[in-house]
Amino acid sequence: HVQLVESGGGSVQAGRSLRLSCAASRYTVSRNCMAWFRQAPGKERERVAGIDDDGSTSYADSVKGRFTISKDNAKNTLYLQMNSLKPEDTAMYCCAADSLLACARSLVIDFKLWGQGTQVTVS
Numbered sequence: 001h002v003q004l005v006e007s008g009g010g011s012v013q014a015g016r017s018l019r020l021s022c023a024a025s026r027y028t029v030s031r032n033c034m035a036w037f038r039q040a041p042g043k044e045r046e047r048v049a050g051i052d053d054d055g056s057t058s059y060a061d062s063v064k065g066r067f068t069i070s071k072d073n074a075k076n077t078l079y080l081q082m083n084s085l086k087p088e089d090t091a092m093y094c095c096a097a098d099s100l101l102a103c104a105r106s107l108v109i110d111f112k113l114w115g116q117g118t119q120v121t122v123s
């Protein structure tokens with residue numbers, strides 16, 4: 001069935017890096033809007049980064065210059081490279097996907113397909 005499966009989370013010290021992966025099954029990453037969201041305890045889910053079919057990217061102000069979203073169309077996988085991690089980056093990170101229309105607003109409600117999430121803890 002169609003699914004997104006994240007991996008790569010973990011516990012790291014501030015200043016270190018992590019790379020998250022989101023492998024898609026029965027869903028074509030290259031043709032759709034893909035995004036990373038995160039949710040910290042007691043906070044609303046927020047979009048971290050997005051990428052559309054031609055590789056155009058966008059980022060939340062809080063991660064610009066530190067995080068990079070990318071995709072490998074051959075592997076049908078989405079990535080999030082996170083550098084210079086801060087304690088405030090601690091959250092559950094989820095990948096999401098929908099048609100290209102979703103990239104216009106990139107709100108939570110615009111995405112119908114979600115992964116189960118991977119925890120990132122920065123101390």
